Amino acid sequence: MTTNGLSVQDLFEFSFLSDPQLSPDGKWVVFVKKVINEKEKYQSNLFLMDVDSKEITQFTQGNFSDVQPRWSSNGRYIFFVSNRSGEQQIWNIAFNGGEASQVTTFKRGASQPVLSPDGKKLIVTVPLSAADSLEEKETKKEKTEEKLKPYITTNLQYKSDAKGFSDETFDHLVLIDLETGTQSLLTDGQYDHHSPAFSPNGMHVAYSANRSEDPEQTFFSDIYQVDLTTNGTEKLTSSDKRFYTPNYSPDGTKLSLLGDDLEYTGATLTRVWILDFATKELSCLTSEWDVECNDVAINDMGSGAASAGAVWSKTNDALFFLASELGSTSLYQVTLNKNITKVVGGKRQVYAFSTDKNQERFVYAVSQSATIPGDLFVSTLSGGDEQRLTAVNEHLLQTKTLSVPEDFHFKANDGTELQGWIMKPVGFKEGETYPLVLEIHGGPHAMYSHAFMHEFQVLAEKGYGVLFMNPRGSHGYGQQFVDAVRGDYGGIDYDDVMVAVDYALENYDWIDSSRLGVTGGSYGGFMTNWIVGHTNKFKAAVTQRSISNWLSFYGVSDIGYFFTEWEHKTTVIEDPEELWRISPLRYAKNIQTPLLILHSEHDYRCPIEQAEQLYVALKQQKKPTRFVRFPESNHELSRSGDPGLRIIRLDEITNWFDAYLK
The missing domain is CATH 2.20.25 (N-terminal domain of TfIIb)
Incomplete structure (x- = not known):
């Protein structure tokens, strides 16, 4: 075909x-x-x-x-x-x-420029070690033969998927006078400092940081304010919530914040808050609204952007922010008396926005299923006269036939309403039957959406139907829905994805039930491993950057020590038997489905030993498997990894399914 x-x-x-x-x-x-x-x-x-x-x-x-x-x-x-x-x-x-x-010429570089209202000063974020001084300049590094040294640490968090092994630096805020070139350090200590914002009069700077005695074991983030005239710093919040991206109101009397109270640990909904300087009072503007106030939609087009936070209206009485609901990310407005309205919506992902000084226009970036990998639009505050500004991929897309995802709603075993999407193969003909691939997202606290997914289009072009959905644990359907998977991995989530497959088989007669495939990455890799250990319904599977053993994950993942407790409500120390019960490796003897294992060598989120254990267990049993290891790559390979390796990854996936499902 x-x-x-x-x-x-x-x-x-x-x-x-x-x-x-x-x-x-x-x-x-x-x-x-x-x-x-x-x-x-x-x-x-x-x-x-x-x-x-x-x-x-x-x-x-x-x-x-x-x-x-x-x-x-x-x-x-x-x-x-x-x-x-x-x-x-x-x-x-x-x-x-x-x-x-x-x-700037800082030894270790600088990022996140924030300009003062008068344009005379600049704040930048600079990684500094305890021994660094601001005067140390960037130098062209000569490649010299260095002696081998051991890496030594006494830290609990000594590595991260984004940065590798810690170099003992922390992110500090540096104020630069653009007229004189003078640089001054606004923060100190062995803490990371984020999201600086200038007050309207340029005399204060707010930022977020966890400056507790033990930041590795506490997960709140406080808001601080530094007075640029006295250099005095004041802590504005009380170390019991996670706050970030402060923004000053135009009149300087309040701060807007995004944040949560960690009631449901990592599954707690982000909400919009304000802090009143006069009363020191915090109030949550979206407390009655059961929606995640952030863009958590997944796409593989690298279109993420740092959050702008909740942006004030010029009239000081409302805030603009992104929120994720029912598979869409939209731009919303909330007033100080908690009225929430949608400014820019639709079945799509709005992943960034910006406004001019007078707020006469909004420009925003959009990803949309089969038509827009990522483009810019402009609208007025009322959202009534949207215009598309760019069509940067039109030269490619207009020569292609794309599969348009259809979203559908169905009932879980317990009656909860669930949302899924199905894509027909490109070249679909009535009366013929086709193989189907189930895709499972990572997180698990993320959301499949109406955003563009290149990987799904590749599968459709190869002659596969594609099924994807948001099981319990996903964002977009309220606090109880996203929390439901905690303490029940492989339970309610497994039921939800299998009900989705059954629904698709009952309602789309073009699917060949004898040619089903399943794939997913990270948490979706865990689910893939779990599925093939519990059913033979699928004829081929591809597990990516997966988890196979929660016992070892606890100690090897950069987030393992707290993620395990947050998500499974126990630890290796408290209940190793429970972590083994929910580990796919335990069920390796049951796996009959041919399993392709894809993993990155430098993945510190789900380290490659997770793949190695599963591969050896299958290989020793002479089960059909193949192990592909991607060099110089981390957990983000499929979204922002080396382009050549991304191509190989997609070829491996489609070749594996071709071998077993065609």
């Missing part, structure tokens, strides 16, 4: 848009466009668009990573982060063009 759907190789042709920033006057938007260059590596540059004419100009050039663009308050300059000097540093460039100039 020849089709003209999206192929594996088409990944190289995509452009990935993120971080749109509207100019103060609302006439221009700067955004990041990432592409895969001729060397099969990522390249990110800044692009400028005239919002009225929709004319786009490439603003920065070269094979670099230019990201995090931010306008000066007068609109004359754009500050951004670039690795063009070797390390990631802050640069700026005049809006009317010219050469970019380097602003």
Whole structure:
């Protein structure tokens, strides 16, 4: 069967848009466009668009990573982060063009530029060790032969999937006077500091940090405020909640915050809060609204962006924020008296937004199932006259036939309403039957959505139907739904995905029940492993960056020591028998389904020993299996990993299913 759907190789042709920033006057938007260059590596540059004419100009050039663009308050300059000097540093460039100039030269780089309202000062985030000084400059590193040294630590958290082994640095906030070049450190100690924000008069800075005696064992995050005239720092919250992304109201009397009270640990809904400076009172504006106030939708187009938090209306009486509900991420407004309205909605993922100084326009980035991998739109506050600004992948998509996901609702075994999506194979013909692949998302506290998924389109192009859904544990359906899986992995979630398969088989007569496949990554890899140990319904399976043994996961994962307790409500020390009961490895003797195991060598979230244990257990039993190890890659391979390895990964998945389901 020849089709003209999206192929594996088409990944190289995509452009990935993120971080749109509207100019103060609302006439221009700067955004990041990432592409895969001729060397099969990522390249990110800044692009400028005239919002009225929709004319786009490439603003920065070269094979670099230019990201995090931010306008000066007068609109004359754009500050951004670039690795063009070797390390990631802050640069700026005049809006009317010219050469970019380097602003910072910190030894370990800098990121997250935040400009003061008068444009004269800049706060940046800088990794510093206890021995570092601000004066130490970035140097071109010569490759020298270094003696082998052991890695030594006394920390509980000594590695992370994002950064590898800890280098004992912490993120600190540095204030830079742009007129004199003077640099001053706003934070101290062995703590990480995040999300700085200037007060409207430029005299105060708020930020979030966990500065407790034992940050490795406590998971709250407080809000602090530093007075730039006295250098005095005040703690504004009481160490019993997780708060982040503070934003000052235009009149300077309040802060908006995103956060939660950890009541359901990692499954607690993020909500919108305000802190009143006069009364020191915290109030939650979305406490009566059973919705996650964040974008938690999954896509594989690398279109995530740092959260803007809850952005104030210019009238000081409302906030704008993203929230995830029923498989969509939309832009909402909440007033100070808790009235919530949808500003920009639809069956899609809105993954970033920005507004101009007068809030006459919103620019936002959208991903939508079969039509928009990631593009920019503009609308007014009322959301009534949306215009599409970009169509960066149209040259590719208009030559392709895409499978359009249809969402459907069905009942779980206990009567709970569930949501799923089904995609027909490209080239579908009535009266013929086709194999079906069930995809299971990671998290588990995330959400499949109406966003674009290249991987799903690749499967459809290869002649597979694709089924995906949000089982218990997923976001989008309220607090009780997302919490239901805690303490019940392999229970209610397994029931939900199997009911989805049964529903699809009953309602779509084109599915061949003898040719079913299953795949998933991370938690979805755990579920894949669990499924093949408990049923022979599937004829082939692919497990990715998976968990097979919760006993060893506890000690080897960068989050294992707390994630295990949060999600399973026990630990290796308290109840090792329970962790073994819910470990797929325990059921390896039951596995008959041919299982492809994909894993990254540098995955510290679900370390590769999880794959090794399962592979050896299957291989020793002479069960059909294959083990693919991806070098120099971490847990994020499928979303932001090396492009060439992403291609190999997709080929491995489709070849495995072709061998057993065709």
